[in-house]
Amino acid sequence: MMANLVLAAFIIKSAVSAQMDYAKSTLGGTVSIQADMETIRETQKSELSEGNDPREMFKSMSRPSVSVETANKIISTHTDYIRDYSYVVSASANANNLETVETKGFSGKGNNFPGMNFPDELSSDSSDASLDADITIAGFNAYAYIDGVENETITLKDGTYFDEDATDSALISYEFSELNSLKVGDEFTLKNVYSETEITLTVIGIYDTSESRADANIIYMNTSTAAKFLSASDYNDGNYSVENVKFYMLNSDNAEEFVEKINADFSELSENNLKVTVDTSEYDNISSSIESVSSFADTILIIVIIASIIIITLIVTINVKDRRYEIGVLMSLGADKKNVIGQIATELLLVGTFGFLLASVTGTALAGVLSDHILETQVASSAEQSEKNFGRPGAGVGNMPGGSSNNSRKNQASKTTDMPEMPNSPSDLLKNRNETNVELDLNAKPEDYLLLFLTGYLVIILALILPSVSIMRYQPKEILAGKE
Amino acid sequence: MSDKKNVLVVENLSYSYKNGDHEQKILDNINAEFKSGKVYAIVGESGSGKTTLLSLISALDKLQSGDIKFNNKSLKKISGQEFRLKYVNIVFQSYNLIKYMTAAENVQVASDFDGRKTDPNIYLKKVGITEDEGKRLVNKLSGGQQQRVAIARALASASPIIMADEPTGNLDEETEEKIIEIFKDLAHKENKIVIIVTHSRQVADKADKILTLRRGKLS
Numbered sequence A: 001m002m003a004n005l006v007l008a009a010f011i012i013k014s015a016v017s018a019q020m021d022y023a024k025s026t027l028g029g030t031v032s033i034q035a036d037m038e039t040i041r042e043t044q045k046s047e048l049s050e051g052n053d054p055r056e057m058f059k060s061m062s063r064p065s066v067s068v069e070t071a072n073k074i075i076s077t078h079t080d081y082i083r084d085y086s087y088v089v090s091a092s093a094n095a096n097n098l099e100t101v102e103t104k105g106f107s108g109k110g111n112n113f114p115g116m117n118f119p120d121e122l123s124s125d126s127s128d129a130s131l132d133a134d135i136t137i138a139g140f141n142a143y144a145y146i147d148g149v150e151n152e153t154i155t156l157k158d159g160t161y162f163d164e165d166a167t168d169s170a171l172i173s174y175e176f177s178e179l180n181s182l183k184v185g186d187e188f189t190l191k192n193v194y195s196e197t198e199i200t201l202t203v204i205g206i207y208d209t210s211e212s213r214a215d216a217n218i219i220y221m222n223t224s225t226a227a228k229f230l231s232a233s234d235y236n237d238g239n240y241s242v243e244n245v246k247f248y249m250l251n252s253d254n255a256e257e258f259v260e261k262i263n264a265d266f267s268e269l270s271e272n273n274l275k276v277t278v279d280t281s282e283y284d285n286i287s288s289s290i291e292s293v294s295s296f297a298d299t300i301l302i303i304v305i306i307a308s309i310i311i312i313t314l315i316v317t318i319n320v321k322d323r324r325y326e327i328g329v330l331m332s333l334g335a336d337k338k339n340v341i342g343q344i345a346t347e348l349l350l351v352g353t354f355g356f357l358l359a360s361v362t363g364t365a366l367a368g369v370l371s372d373h374i375l376e377t378q379v380a381s382s383a384e385q386s387e388k389n390f391g392r393p394g395a396g397v398g399n400m401p402g403g404s405s406n407n408s409r410k411n412q413a414s415k416t417t418d419m420p421e422m423p424n425s426p427s428d429l430l431k432n433r434n435e436t437n438v439e440l441d442l443n444a445k446p447e448d449y450l451l452l453f454l455t456g457y458l459v460i461i462l463a464l465i466l467p468s469v470s471i472m473r474y475q476p477k478e479i480l481a482g483k484e
Numbered sequence B: 001m002s003d004k005k006n007v008l009v010v011e012n013l014s015y016s017y018k019n020g021d022h023e024q025k026i027l028d029n030i031n032a033e034f035k036s037g038k039v040y041a042i043v044g045e046s047g048s049g050k051t052t053l054l055s056l057i058s059a060l061d062k063l064q065s066g067d068i069k070f071n072n073k074s075l076k077k078i079s080g081q082e083f084r085l086k087y088v089n090i091v092f093q094s095y096n097l098i099k100y101m102t103a104a105e106n107v108q109v110a111s112d113f114d115g116r117k118t119d120p121n122i123y124l125k126k127v128g129i130t131e132d133e134g135k136r137l138v139n140k141l142s143g144g145q146q147q148r149v150a151i152a153r154a155l156a157s158a159s160p161i162i163m164a165d166e167p168t169g170n171l172d173e174e175t176e177e178k179i180i181e182i183f184k185d186l187a188h189k190e191n192k193i194v195i196i197v198t199h200s201r202q203v204a205d206k207a208d209k210i211l212t213l214r215r216g217k218l219s
């Protein structure tokens, strides 16, 4: 039992250190293109001192967006660094002759782009044309990258997912589909708010959201489709701008090197007050929860060891008391006290060894139960934290531009009942991803067993000290006389 | 066994128990010599100090004054444990068997830590305990049987000195005879020093020498 806990603690400990390395390589390796706030502030300061209107200044500033060509160029020239990437295209559309769902009114139409934590003033859609927009266009690389999907507020009610190959396919809300009697496979037309061009989309899926304040007028699609709703200048003949660009590193150790290289090689980033930085927030969250498991394991370990020493001391003392007479007899026959102690120690070590072997089998299971419990609470709290900052990086989902798109998303998908069966269900990918992120490798390593046995024997030896002292005090005559 | 003449000498041995504030002198300047190949009987009234004398000779009690020497080596120079292990084996008045062991295991136990491997049944057979009885826990045996197991344990020992405290107290006359013969064989054939404490005149008469303990004096 004690040995069980000891081994469990050791397994957790060693799993933790392995997991930290793993977490570093998977989670720490997110690099994103962000606004270079320092430079922006510098510029603002100087412009303010020149007496410019701060409101005008905000309008002239752009969201941290880069051209898709730059993004793709970064990706295609650094495939030895990047495992995956994601970016979004945000736009607005005119509902044309379609009905729009009445928003529960907290945000202006066309500006509540999901996943963007920038103030409205910073929005690039600040031209007058966007005021006519009723529909928010949200372009993601694939369904799995939608924020609502990542934090599991969006579920697919009907139809299927979109990815980069799903041109002109749209994922519409259940309310929007009801209002306009749209079904999966139906076509509908939206207007580009700038050029008034009509764009026909096919309903690929219908989503449902558990978020009560969500705007039902958001239509999700892939980035290239969303780009068609941009203004001519933003579309830029196909070299449209993308936002929230994230690169997922193959190896986080290279992240800094990658960042330096990109910032040096792509001058157009700094020209637009942008820079690439390593995003460690996710790693910090996860690693802090892993660390808490580790410190929990430490605490367990110390408590268990101390408790073990006390309990085994008591057991041995009682055992020695019980065998006082036997010990007295043996001593009267010439047995050495050291022999007697050795005998008791041998018995205990034999029992201990058996116990450790038993614990080796059951300790792994116990370690799983313990760490699962801790991680559950920890991950819950870190998930709450990360909800505050949008756009959690997705590891292992998505694909490289021009690469064999479906292969990289293949996964041993465990099917969920309410999902249509798809070989590359992004939702399943997400589920697996969330699990692997925080799952410790709880298979005991040889060092764990070695540590277990060493600690176990040490505990036994420590627990033998007190009983041994009392044996050393035994006088055979007194023991035997007491029985007469 | 060895033909060597072993000798145990008791010199000016005195011993007293402290009962509260007054001292009770049990042994008063005792001198004696025990030689290998002989059976000695120590007789005396109950409470005369026979067990106390055996405890001292077997190094279970610390010497107060005087000395005990085995082959000229003082007991003070070696530990009681070593003395008991190497030189002396006692059959206790109260048997001192380990009750949760079988008879055979009790006989075996002494040879376990002096490193010899012996077949306990040889010794059990000598004292009239069958192999079946030997497999029983000792507290499932009668008082007389337990006493014989205790004697068998002493027989299994290689010690040159065998001491027995009232070894025939619980035995019928026929078994008593047998046991006395065994002790005599130990002395005469195996050249051991055999010291038997008894209040039985019959037993004492079979010994080679009778010593009487009276008012702290041995004569």
Ligand SMILES: Nc1ncnc2c1ncn2[C@@H]1O[C@H](COP(=O)(O)OP(=O)(O)O)[C@@H](O)[C@H]1O
Residues within 6 Å of the ligand: A481, B017, B018, B019, B026, B044, B045, B046, B047, B048, B049, B050, B051, B052, B053
């Ligand atoms: N541990 C002891 N403490 C005090 N007095 C004792 C102790 N053991 C024996 N005595 C006393 O010493 C005397 C001798 O005892 P003992 O040697 O057992 O006599 P015997 O064996 O001849 O009957 C007795 O009066 C007994 O009460």
Ligand SMILES: [Mg+2]
Residues within 6 Å of the ligand: B050, B051, B052, B093, B165
């Ligand atoms: Mg007595």
